[in-house]
Amino acid sequence: MPKDNFSTQAALYAKFRPKYPEELYDFVLSKVKSFDTAWDCATGNGQVAYRLSETFKDVFATDISQKQLDNAQQADNIHYAIAQAEKTDFQANTFDLITVGQAIHWFNFEQFYQEVLRVAKPEAIFAAWGYGTLTIDNEEANALFQDFYQEQIGEYWDAERGYIDEEYRTLPFTLAEIESPRFEMVYQWTLAELEGYLNTWSSVQKYIKIHHENPVDGFIESLKAIYKSSDIFTVNFPIFMKVGFVK
Structure with a gap:
């Protein structure tokens, strides 16, 4: 069963999550050979899908959270849908680019790469990236x-957070x-x-949920x-990536 850790705070997520730099998109798009269709997996607030919609004819963006999709950025050529990363209804041989921003560490890696x-x-x-603390x-x-x-x-993070702390160096690819x-x-x-x-x-x-008080208040x-x-x-977030191509 996929983890949905973000529906509760979906509106905050859309408002306060950092925006990825244009240089990141420039790098990824420089590797793409055709700009017909893209899939932004675990789209969250839709920021990646929205940016890709400026370049691709059609962008398909999926998430397991309806509340996230309800708060996502809209464009005429973005097609949002509820779907697990590891199992979609897309036809085979559909996408020129597949992206995952700050989410692949939650996936079942073997099943997702098969998809x-x-x-x-x-x-x-294929491009997956995350940003650190x-x-x-x-x-x-x-x-x-x-x-x-x-x-x-620290103890309230799921184990998958370790992939972020390790900057995806240990992420299966x-x-x-x-x-x-x-x-x-x-x-x-x-x-x-902040x-x-x-x-x-x-x-x-x-x-x-456990303590019925917000630790952020005291901090x-x-x-x-x-x-x-x-x-x-000034705050600074490091960004790290796993990029590859499908043979």
Whole structure:
């Protein structure tokens, strides 16, 4: 049974999840040979599907969460549907590009790669990427954040989070791999934006479900000794990728 860790906070997810840089798309699209059809798997808030809709004739975007799809970005050539990553109704040899943003670590790898091989066209491109734990440009604030991430809510992460912490280095990958650069996302945030992002975490939602209180509240309060509510600070997310082609 696939895990749905994000329906509860779908609206927050759509509002506060980081946006991938254009350089990432430029790299992926530079490998694609035809721009007829793309599949964005585990589309979440639809940000990848929306960007691909500017380049591809048709984009098919799937997720297991109806609430996520209800909050997804819309375009006339995006076709949203509920589907498991490992089992879809797509016809064989359909897609020129298959993408997975910040989600492949949740999948059954063997079954998913079988599905990729089934629905991809020959020489199609597959690209999966994730982003790691953010860092804050203030040393004291970053130390507080790392303690929050590792100590206060560390035990509430599912085991699959380990693939993110390991930056996909240990992620099984059975396609013909293409060497990929690293990217980053850099933002100027306020405490409210950091708070909104942290509340999208599955670990935070699990903590709330168990303890009936939000651990983010206390963490944000601790940062108020460093920042005023109107202060702007820099956060940085590393991005890592697995890109390959279907033989």
